[in-house]
Amino acid sequence: MPVRLKDLALPVTPVTPATTAAAAFSLFLSDAALFAVPVRLAEGEAASYGLVTRLRLTEALAGPNGRDVFAARSVTHLMGSQPVIALGDTPAALAAKMAADQSSSALTDGVIVLENGAYAGIVSPAQLLYLIPAGTAPG
Helix, strand or coil, X not given: CCCEHHHHCECCCCECCCCEHHHHXXXXXXXXXXXXXXXXXXXXXXXXXXXXXXXXXHHHHHCCXXXXXXXXXEHHHHCCCCCEEEECCCEHHHHHHHHHHCCCCHHHHCEEEEECCEEEEEECHHHHHHHCCCCCCCC
């Protein structure tokens, strides 16, 4: 049986758009293994999510006047533009291959996993890269 995305998904609790960049940064400081924080943008049947990576947030806050500009702002200002969202039953190797073929942000940001229409967790870029067969990464 192939490994599915839901088998790899880490149950990182989503934050709300009201979460500041400084508050999100504290989540990364308290968990060295945390690579991204999901942001729940909308509730209900039309739930939508974004993703803020450790790298993007750290770069923004460390830049010139970064703390002054971003610390009190909503974490949504630092989300990637098009997060990859996939169903939990998707074979992980297939998701990794599709991401590689599309030069997708999944290979740098990770994947948001949904199960039965509800948030189930996130999969790290490292896990996806590990699953891409040799010789199939984008050139």
